Amino acid sequence: AQTVTQSQPEMSVQEAETVTLSCTYDTSESDYYLFWYKQPPSRQMILVIRQEAYKQQNATENRFSVNFQKAAKSFSLKISDSQLGDAAMYFCAYNNAGNMLTFGGGTRLMVKP
Amino acid sequence: GAGVSQSPSNKVTEKGKDVELRCDPISGHTALYWYRQSLGQGLEFLIYFQGNSAPDKSGLPSDRFSAERTGGSVSTLTIQRTQQEDSAVYLCASSPGTGGNQPQHFGDGTRLSIL
Numbered sequence A: 001a002q003t004v005t006q007s008q009p010e011m012s013v014q015e016a017e018t019v020t021l022s023c024t025y026d027t028s029e030s031d032y033y034l035f036w037y038k039q040p041p042s043r044q045m046i047l048v049i050r051q052e053a054y055k056q057q058n059a060t061e062n063r064f065s066v067n068f069q070k071a072a073k074s075f076s077l078k079i080s081d082s083q084l085g086d087a088a089m090y091f092c093a094y095n096n097a098g099n100m101l102t103f104g105g106g107t108r109l110m111v112k113p
Numbered sequence B: 001g002a003g004v005s006q007s008p009s010n011k012v013t014e015k016g017k018d019v020e021l022r023c024d025p026i027s028g029h030t031a032l033y034w035y036r037q038s039l040g041q042g043l044e045f046l047i048y049f050q051g052n053s054a055p056d057k058s059g060l061p062s063d064r065f066s067a068e069r070t071g072g073s074v075s076t077l078t079i080q081r082t083q084q085e086d087s088a089v090y091l092c093a094s095s096p097g098t099g100g101n102q103p104q105h106f107g108d109g110t111r112l113s114i115l
Helices: none
Strands: A004-005 A010-014 A017-019 A024-026 A033-039 A047-054 A064-069 A074-079 A087-094 A107-112 B005-007 B010-013 B019-024 B031-038 B042-050 B065-069 B075-079 B088-095 B110-114
Touching: A010 A017, A017 A107, A017 B005, A024 A074, A024 B005, A033 A064, A033 A074, A047 A064, A047 A074, A064 A107, A074 A087, B019 B031, B019 B088, B019 B110, B031 B075, B042 B065, B075 B088
Parallel strands: A010 A107, B010 B110
Antiparallel strands: A004 A024, A017 A074, A033 A047, A033 A087, A064 A074, A087 A107, B005 B019, B019 B075, B031 B042, B031 B088, B065 B075, B088 B110
């Protein structure tokens, strides 16, 4: 079974600074997808960024980028120029069979003004 | 609406009662998922519907849990004889189809509290 681990329960960053959230996963599959979701207090899970395992190039979405290390099974999220609105729970997730997502335990990000 | 809609937003009920949670997916999305988010267990997959295929019920924690999807659209998650450990946020998601490249879009969830 696949597992996803987020080793940082909480992280803090100064506004306008850069922060990196860690995620590791375990799988025996070679083709899969990885996601980062943001969950603000409103509870809605919002897709931040996704990465296809067969692509070597790291995905980027504006201020959000990932560092995907397939051999190390690592998938970290970098947030540049952090904003107050980035404060939320962040979940790393894995999907290979096209059905359910397997989530990590989440990282709470706090942004200090 | 444009997004996944869940109702009620909050539900408080007494232990032993039955509850129904509703999910209205994004129009045209053929895949629908239910997840449970609780303090002790994190985010867990419950059940998955895809078109007219038999649902994947592998995540349902007990036979007190069941779900239906009528007409390939709205889904209802039913919990019978609720227990205190059922207290959680129940999240619904939909996607345009299957395949890991199909991102799942989530609703705001239903917070269920069992007294």
